[in-house]
Structures are given as structure tokens and as C-alpha cells.
Amino acid sequence: MSVNRELAKVFEKFATILEISGANAFKINAHIKVARVIEDLVEDIAAVEDLSSLPGVGKSSIAKIKEYLKTGEIKELGVLLDSIPAGLLDLMQVQGLGPKTVRRLWQEMNVVDIPTLKEAIADGRLESMPRMGMKTISNIADSLAFLEVASKRTRIGDAMPIAEMIIDTLLAIQGVSKIEFAGSLRRGKDTIGDIDILATTTKPELLAQSFCTFEGVIKVLVRGDTKCAVRLVCGMQVDLRIVEENAFGAALMYFTGSKEHNIMVRELAIKQNMKLNEYGLFDSTETCVASKTERSLYENLGLQYIPPEIREGKQELALEETPKLIQLKDILSDLHDHTIASDGHLTIVELAEEAKKRGFHTIAVTDHSQSSVQANGLSPERLVQHISEIKKANEEISGINILAGSEVDIHSDGRLDYEDDLLAQLDIVVASPHSALKQDSSKATARLLKAIEHPLVHIIGHPTGRVIGKRPGLDPDMPTLFAAAAACNTAMEINANSWRLDLRDTQVHAAIDAGALISINTDAHAACDFDQLRYGILTARRGWLTPEKCINCFSFDHLRAWLARSC
Ligand SMILES: [Zn+2]
Ligand SMILES: [Zn+2]
Structure with missing residues (x-):
């Protein structure tokens, strides 16, 4: 994210919290205006010599911008955040709830986070709130249910740049020869659970060490010889598997999935008196027939190469010819x-x-x-x-x-x-x-x-x-x-x-x-x-x-x- 966008978001957040806190409209609007000006700015804000030349940016905003550019935070925002219950910001994620309603829920109904909002809906308290109709309440309940399902997954637009950045960094580490992401990200799904990365290296310890100390890691969940897992600041989990160079294709296919696709391909192997797993394709004498590339695995099963995006366990194995998918x-x-x-x-x-x-x-x-x-x-x-x-x-x-x-x-x-x-x-x-x-x-x-x-x-x-x-x-x-x-x-x-x-x-x-x-x-x-x-x-x-x-x-x-x- 560019610093302009980052800073615009900070000012937007400022405005939201001010509104929840009951600040006057003038102050709220001033922050919204500054957010817009910064977002619309073509040049990098750090390069603007005279910040007072920006329309609507007053003395106090200039001080905040300078503080942010210097330290990466604004103290006043921290103080303001501490003055309201932390769960109120989660409520802002619920579609249909704006800062004004969130403030009313807090002040009039003691609703301070998502669990207390659910309680207030369940026990009927919300219905007693003035200017809160049944339709609005049912909309809020729907949004809550939707949010719960959606919050466990990350949009591909957020996950992809993170995965690519990790891969670019790890590829530069000594000993690493191959590295790729697998899973639903490789299949191009619109939302992703965890990021799965596969790598081959001659120096596994160095790779594991670099991965676990990567910028943005807040917790190391697993630190083994062939598997590491970390949690990032943004909440995503990233798994790294270190595999044998010879078995890279088999591992990539296995961890790319989908589960349904893998089951279908495994069953096809069994029919042909073979066995397929994450290490390779083996014949009845346990001899490895293919493992290095995905293409060799598919071909040895009598199939065309199947692009990851259509490995969903549908009709992809029945294809006479792989469709020339759009690029x-x-x-x-x-x-x-x-x-x-x-x-x-x-x-x-x-x-x-x-x-x-x-x-x-x-x-x-x-x-x-x-x-x-x-x-x-x-x-x-x-x-x-x-x-x-x-x-x-x-x-x-x-x-x-x-x-x-x-x-x-x-x-x-x-x-x-x-x-x-x-x-x-x-x-x-x-x-x-x-x-x-x-x-x-x-x-x-x-x-x-x-x-x-x-x-x-x-x-x-x-x-x-x-x-x-x-x-x-x-x-x-x-x-x-x-x-x-x-x-x-x-x-x-x-x-x-x-x-x-x-x-x-x-x-x-x-x-x-x-x-x-x-x-x-x-x-x-x-x-x-x-x-x-x-x-x-x-x-x-x-x-x-x-x-x-x-x-x-x-x-x-x-x-x-x-x-x-x-x-
Ligand atoms: Zn439109
Ligand atoms: Zn449009």
C-alpha cells in the first residue's frame, strides 16, 4: 500500500472514531476531507514540501501527517482509540452499521462488540430502541451471519501480493532452487484460507530460519525440518513445506488440490494398477514412474496437463483436449x-x-x-x-x-x-x-x-x-x-x-x-x-x-x- 493510501485510511479511521466518540461534525468532516485530499494526491505525500498548500489541510492535520511520516503512528489516535471499547470497531464491519448507529448502540443499549450485539438481538432488547425497525434488525442479523462465514477467508487480492512477496524474498536465499505457492491461491479462488508454499533447497535450515523470521510474522506455529507454519500480522497463516527436488511435481499437485480433484486422479491411478501420492506415481512394483513435474504425472496417467484453475473435481478428467483457457x-x-x-x-x-x-x-x-x-x-x-x-x-x-x-x-x-x-x-x-x-x-x-x-x-x-x-x-x-x-x-x-x-x-x-x-x-x-x-x-x-x-x-x-x- 502506498503511504498516501495508508495515511488516508488513518484519517478515515480518525473520523470514524471521532464520530463514535460523539465529536462535533466540524471536526469529523475536517478529518474526512484530509483523507480525501491525501488519497487524491498524485505525488507521494512525503515529497510535498509545503503541506499547508494542500486544500483543507490545517495546522493540526499537518502535525499529524508529519508525525505519521516520521513514526508510523499518530499518538492522538491511540489515545482516542483507548477511550472507546475496542469491540466497537468490529461493529463497524457489520454492513448497515455506521458510526452514528454504533454510538447509539453503545450509549443506549450497552452494546460494545459483536457478541453483545448478538445478545441484544436475541433477547429482543434491540426492538425497544427508538428508530430501530424490525427490518433494520433483521438486516443486521443477516450481515452478522454473513460476516462470520466470510471472516475466515482472505480475498485473493490481499493474499496474492503477500504470497508473491514471500516467494520473491525466499527465492533469493542461498540454496533455494524451486519455490511456488500451491493450494486455493494457485487455483485462483476468490478467497483463500491459508497460503501454502512449497520449496526445494540444499540448505533447509537456512530457509526455515528465514521463513520464520520473515518481516510480518507475529507467531511461529510450527518449526520442523520439512514443515514450518507462521501467522502474519494481517492474520493469515502461511505454511512452508520443504520437499525433495525429485518429488516437487508430485508435492505441488498434492498441495494444489482440490481435494476432490486429487481423489479423482488417485482413483484413476488405482484403476491403472498404480499408486499416486505426494511423493510420486508408482507402478505395481513400487517403482516411481513420475514425480518431478506435474505434467509428467498427468501424462503417465494418460491425461492432458490440467491447469490448476480447473482442478475442482468436475469434468476436467473427461476432457479429450485441454481447453485453451484465456490468458x-x-x-x-x-x-x-x-x-x-x-x-x-x-x-x-x-x-x-x-x-x-x-x-x-x-x-x-x-x-x-x-x-x-x-x-x-x-x-x-x-x-x-x-x-x-x-x-x-x-x-x-x-x-x-x-x-x-x-x-x-x-x-x-x-x-x-x-x-x-x-x-x-x-x-x-x-x-x-x-x-x-x-x-x-x-x-x-x-x-x-x-x-x-x-x-x-x-x-x-x-x-x-x-x-x-x-x-x-x-x-x-x-x-x-x-x-x-x-x-x-x-x-x-x-x-x-x-x-x-x-x-x-x-x-x-x-x-x-x-x-x-x-x-x-x-x-x-x-x-x-x-x-x-x-x-x-x-x-x-x-x-x-x-x-x-x-x-x-x-x-x-x-x-x-x-x-x-x-x-
Ligand atoms: Zn458499478
Ligand atoms: Zn463501474
Whole structure:
């Protein structure tokens, strides 16, 4: 995390705790404002010579920024934190609870953490609280249950950079020859339990020592000759297994899983009078037939190499030929992105330059529509103006095609947030649900169906609106939607942002089976968001997506023809 983002988060936390503590609105807003200014800052805040030149940053904020840059903390925040029950911050993780409600729960109901909140719901006390309706209480109860399931796993967007950093560091240690992560991370799941790392080395002691004293380790759980396990500051557990170089492939396959896949492959080995385990594939005379690479193991069993993302114990062993799953390099365009016109951080020109850097032939500018007030959505008048600015930029910038688009809200009843004659002026229309994400399944189906069938809509953006670990999103009848998407030639999005990954893997699989096209987009609001594309690709691969079914892999002419299609 860059220091700007880190520091912005500290100021946001400051504002939250101030609000819980009952501070005055002026003070709270001042902290929120400073957080925004720092987050929007392009240069590193440590490099800003005159902090007072930043808008809204007063004397006391400057002192706090300087203290943080120097010491990595702000004492006043520590004091403030000590003044409230620690569990109140956990309550802030519950969807639907803001600082104001958390303060009321604390002051009026003695609710100080998640267990006391559960008690207050269970014994009916919460119902006696003024301005607390049954619907709100049932929403809070749902969020609590969801949080419990979700909190045990880490999003891939958090786990992957940690795993890669550990691997890069350990690879530099003397004696280490091979090192890779395995488990659900290698299979590209959207959330991960523990990080599993496999390594071969001629100096196992040195490797174990380096691993257990790695920066960020707060507890060593196991310290053995071939296995070590540690807990990191962020709460994740990382396991390291030191294996024989000759058995690396067998171990990698074993620890990559999934369990279901391993069982199927083991059973296949038994049928062929062989035995497969984490050390290798052995024939009836206990002679090792293969062990060094995964490929050799699969081939000796008469199988094609199976990519980790589809090792889920489904139909992967029955494949005559391994599908050519989509890869990062196949993506040639990003069709859902934001600029400073709504809630993005980049100008049209900056967005186009970023897309060029990634080697794309096309970028679509799809800012929010008028109902997304919190995201500074565009009024029809502003959109008209925006379209002409995009067209102008498209003419001026060479080497990239810039499409004028919109991410138009799908209202709860399926109506779109702009009139058709305005939508018709756009090159591309992404229609997304942003509100009423708790509506019942049949309403959600009717709502999304209407958008899919709308002749001016090209892509349904993040179709369920889920946010991993925070809200489950809509639960429509997906087979109905995918059949309609195929019939209307509307693409369903995999939103690559690792908080979303929406559609999810299994839904991608079902969409393709139904004949629908897929679009993978970063939904970029800042330059770094383009880096999240890899998570969208992993999700796509888990859904068995091949490039020809993904509109982002189309050449420019093909894409242009597809956009001009009639429903
Ligand atoms: Zn959106
Ligand atoms: Zn968006």
C-alpha cells in the first residue's frame, strides 16, 4: 500500500472514531476531507514540501501527517482509540452499521462488540430502541451471519501480493532452487484460507530460519525440518513445506488440490494398477514412474496437463483436449472504466494513456449515471458534454480507441437511468445494479432480465453487486438470465476488482454453457486498478473461459461490429 493510501485510511479511521466518540461534525468532516485530499494526491505525500498548500489541510492535520511520516503512528489516535471499547470497531464491519448507529448502540443499549450485539438481538432488547425497525434488525442479523462465514477467508487480492512477496524474498536465499505457492491461491479462488508454499533447497535450515523470521510474522506455529507454519500480522497463516527436488511435481499437485480433484486422479491411478501420492506415481512394483513435474504425472496417467484453475473435481478428467483457457495477454480492451467526471481519479487522457501502456487497442469511458449521486453520477446534460469531450480526446490521442460510454444504473424495477435517445448517442452501454441489492430473487431476475433485453445495452456490469466479505448481492435466477443474454447477444461481465469478482467462477461456467458472451473489465477508478485484471482472468479460467467467448479479446474491427449489433 502506498503511504498516501495508508495515511488516508488513518484519517478515515480518525473520523470514524471521532464520530463514535460523539465529536462535533466540524471536526469529523475536517478529518474526512484530509483523507480525501491525501488519497487524491498524485505525488507521494512525503515529497510535498509545503503541506499547508494542500486544500483543507490545517495546522493540526499537518502535525499529524508529519508525525505519521516520521513514526508510523499518530499518538492522538491511540489515545482516542483507548477511550472507546475496542469491540466497537468490529461493529463497524457489520454492513448497515455506521458510526452514528454504533454510538447509539453503545450509549443506549450497552452494546460494545459483536457478541453483545448478538445478545441484544436475541433477547429482543434491540426492538425497544427508538428508530430501530424490525427490518433494520433483521438486516443486521443477516450481515452478522454473513460476516462470520466470510471472516475466515482472505480475498485473493490481499493474499496474492503477500504470497508473491514471500516467494520473491525466499527465492533469493542461498540454496533455494524451486519455490511456488500451491493450494486455493494457485487455483485462483476468490478467497483463500491459508497460503501454502512449497520449496526445494540444499540448505533447509537456512530457509526455515528465514521463513520464520520473515518481516510480518507475529507467531511461529510450527518449526520442523520439512514443515514450518507462521501467522502474519494481517492474520493469515502461511505454511512452508520443504520437499525433495525429485518429488516437487508430485508435492505441488498434492498441495494444489482440490481435494476432490486429487481423489479423482488417485482413483484413476488405482484403476491403472498404480499408486499416486505426494511423493510420486508408482507402478505395481513400487517403482516411481513420475514425480518431478506435474505434467509428467498427468501424462503417465494418460491425461492432458490440467491447469490448476480447473482442478475442482468436475469434468476436467473427461476432457479429450485441454481447453485453451484465456490468458492475461489475450485481453485487448477494457470496456468499463471511470474518470474524474464521476468518481474516478483519472482524466480521459490519463485513462487512455494507462490503457495504452497495457497494450490495449480500446478503452471505454463509462462514468456513473445520474442516480449514483454518491459517485457523482452525470446528469443527462453533463453526459452530453462528456460525450463530446471523449470524442475530442479520441481524435487527439493516437494509438488507442476511446469509446464514449456510460455505466448506467439499473433501477430496482429494471428501468435504466437515462432515456433511450441519450443512450443511443453512446458507443457502449454498461448497465449495472448499484442499489436495492437485497431485493428478493424473483424481482432481481425480472430487473436484470429487462436490462439484458434492452436493445441499447451491451454489457451487464457486476451482475449481482456482491462485495466479497461485505455483502452477498442479488440472487437472481442465473440460468434464465444467461439464456436471455445468449439470445440478445448481451455480454455478462466479470468485474475484475478483487472485492467483486462478479460474475463468480461457477456463474461464468454456466453463462458460457448457455452460450452467452463474457466481458472482463477492471472497472478502473485509478491507474493501479488495471493491475486487478489478473484476478478477473483467474476467475474466468476457473469458469473455463476461452478467448473467443470474451469480447475483450476481439480485434478492434470485430469489437466495433459487435457493438453495432442489433438485439
Ligand atoms: Zn458499478
Ligand atoms: Zn463501474
